[in-house]
Amino acid sequence: MSGAELTCQELVELVTAYLEGALAPSERLRFEHHLAGCAGCTAYLAQMRQTIALLGTLSAHDIDPEAEQALLVHFRNWNRQ
């Protein structure tokens, strides 16, 4: 293996930079070149994408009706000022 090639251990540290489009063009090529021949890193990248997607499903609960009522009372007062 040539010294210019990424190892898997190096690649996993570049995943966010890759997804953010922050890699230099030559680094991006090295990243994609490694990925094309490595099932482990392909699976890892897919896991990261799934992790991000799952984080997106952690939506907040609904506001408590009492808290909402209290805020509306404030709202009416603030508007009167």
Next chain:
Amino acid sequence: MSMHEPRDVALGMAAQDADRALVARLQRGDEAAFREVVARYHMALLRMARMYVATQQAAEDVVGETWLGVVQGIERFEGRSSLKTWLFRILMNRARTRAVREGRNIPFSALASNDDDDEPSVAAERFIASGPDAGHWSSLPRAWDDIPEERLLALETRARIQEALDALPVNQRSVLTLRDIEGFSSAEVCNMLDISETNQRVLLHRARARVRQALEAWLNEREDA
């Protein structure tokens, strides 16, 4: 209060129009519009505030002050950023003020530093240590494609994600929450937290890597059972 409004390039035209309509209604003092933004953002603001102040009550106060700031400031809001970005910026300002008053300025100084955490994204023992294949996977990550969606989206899985999130240092947790849960762009997050692009990326990377690790441990455990 004059608040710099970063531009939201990513915000689509339809979303921009909807935003503008909502802002116009808020500026007229429309209570239904206020109720709408409260329903949409109150809990998200509360979650964010809670990271910076000592108690749930303090977080609620900070969010209350934020809503007051919104009502008072909406007239001068020019729509150069999305309403959501503006809201979160007001919140961060209020939370900062409160944290300083509480003598808790740790989160903000910690935002500037990455030295607290040098852990690799994946444990070193997952890679071959020496020989011609050094640095390559010794145990491959498995694809999650074959895991049924209902398991991935199960309450228990989400509880594991939440646990991993709660265990993160506050700087990582802030960035991850704003980026991957609230859906802000990196430029918006840098602006809200006053950190550089590089710093933001490093924090995001570490945070995502930890959550992935927790998910992997959980999903593999289920698989082996």
